[in-house]
Amino acid sequence: MGYKTPTPIQTQSIPVILSGKDIVACAQTGTGKTAAFLLPLIQHILSAEKRHLNALIIAPTRELVLQIDQQIDGLGYFCGISSIAIYGGNDGVVWSQQMHALEQGADIICATPGRLMALMQSGKIDFSNLKHLVLDEADRMLDMGFIDDIKNIASKLPSTRQTILFSATMPLKIRQLIGQISKSPQLINIAVSKPAEGVKQLAFNVYEAQKPDVLTLHLKQYTSDTILIFCSTKEAVKRLERELLKQQFTVQAFHSDLEQLERERVMRAFKSKQLQILIGTDILSRGIDVEDIGLVINYTVPPDPEDYIHRIGRTARAAKQGTAITYIAPHEQRTFFKTEQLMGMEVEKPNLPATFGETPKYEPEVKHQKGTVKTNSFKKPFRKPFKKH
Structure with missing residues (x-):
């Protein structure tokens, strides 16, 4: 996978997650935080005596859910780790595919809060053996109004689970959420990387x-x-x-x-x-x-x-x-x-x-299409689902 030297968030988080303790990490996007929780989760799953739904990862958007799911594919490909991406949309075919995938079983579910709530209400997900809950970009989920859904989901999970929370910022409501869903978490705060002054x-x-x-x-x-x-x-x-x-x-x-x-x-x-x-x-x-x-x-x-x-x-x-x-x-x-x-x-x-000649304005809030030109200058790998025990 090209990993040679761990990032600061990986160095500090991986040992804590491997120990089974709850963890709250304040880390920005782009600091290597996804691998910081996926690598130890995969190690936990491989060390388990029986294979069942082991980890639930909740992220705010479909794009992030798919990104995490793709990283699970890459990191766990040769280990036989299986995952399901659960996200919303109006496509009935997607809903049917997700329901079928849940029936087949997986080691990890990566989901957006809204679609996960809907599937939980259908009774298709068995969380009785769940060992790990990961909340990625918790502050963004707060901004999007998902905190009550998060509390609801967490209340239906085993109390013995490990809770792992990553957030770029720590507003009051996130700190309150931490107190409600985790047990004596270890706090990690990663300083933002800065270029050299020269x-x-x-x-x-x-x-x-x-x-x-x-x-x-x-x-x-x-x-x-x-x-x-x-x-x-x-x-x-x-x-x-x-x-x-x-x-x-x-x-x-x-x-x-x-x-x-x-x-x-x-x-x-x-x-x-x-x-x-x-x-x-x-x-x-x-x-x-x-x-x-x-x-x-x-x-x-x-x-x-x-x-x-x-x-x-x-x-x-x-x-x-x-x-x-x-x-x-x-x-x-x-x-x-x-x-x-x-x-x-x-x-x-x-x-x-x-x-x-003309050059573009700097408008990062506008979504531009790749290949905009104003001058004349020059499927996921297949993974067999494991059998439920």
Whole structure:
């Protein structure tokens, strides 16, 4: 799965969850909190003498439920862990599929509160052997008016269960809820990650088709000996390498298709400043150890705020100065805004020269479609349900 070093929330939460104690963790989205509760839950399930409905995860939205369910697929694929995603909607087919899945049985149910309440009233869910209750993004469920549903659901679960609650904030009503549904929980508060003070952050609002020309401008404008460019996919890394080589830049892509000896050769050239520009994905941001990188460019906005911190953390190391530039296409604005929220700061967004023509406004509250262009620049894995005992 690519895990090498646990995040702070994982380091502090996993031992507590494995111990069976109740836990309340104050942690932002993008801190690795989902794996922080899924990994120990999977370990508990694998250690159980009998397989039954072991864990209930409640999340505020269908999107988050599906995201968690997909992570269960990935983390538990080779362990035979099964899960069911339960969420609302007007589709009768979805309702029938969810009812059928419940009849087949699963280790974990991941659900939105409203649909879960409806299914509980149908009598199709047996919680008598439930061991773990997880509430993810509890403060968001409060904002959406689900707290009474949460209390109702919790009251129908075994009192001996372990309660695990994650919330970005701790308003009074969440603290009151904690007192009602948990027993002497261990409290964990994770400080928000911050970029190094020496990093000058800049972001440019651009249309996707403007990115190549804007990148060319900045590569000519910033005369750093070493420049890192990050893309979100290996294919984008290769494509960008070809474009920059055509323009006679000294550039090399760094990706998983390279043999180990070639990777080592590329990294030696970059460290010795024989290679000026290195392009890679977020794997590079966590594994590179090179001093004096003067410029980091995010050609695409990383989907995870923590990845943004890791990317720009490659510059301004050891109390030195550096610059981090991010190109924000309209469909990436909402993601970048979440990153700004996590850091507790607004990144400066200068205007591009007038020669680039019209550029998009920064409107992160508006849902933009991917691929908006204004210029002419260039199924889940199958899992067999276990048999009920």
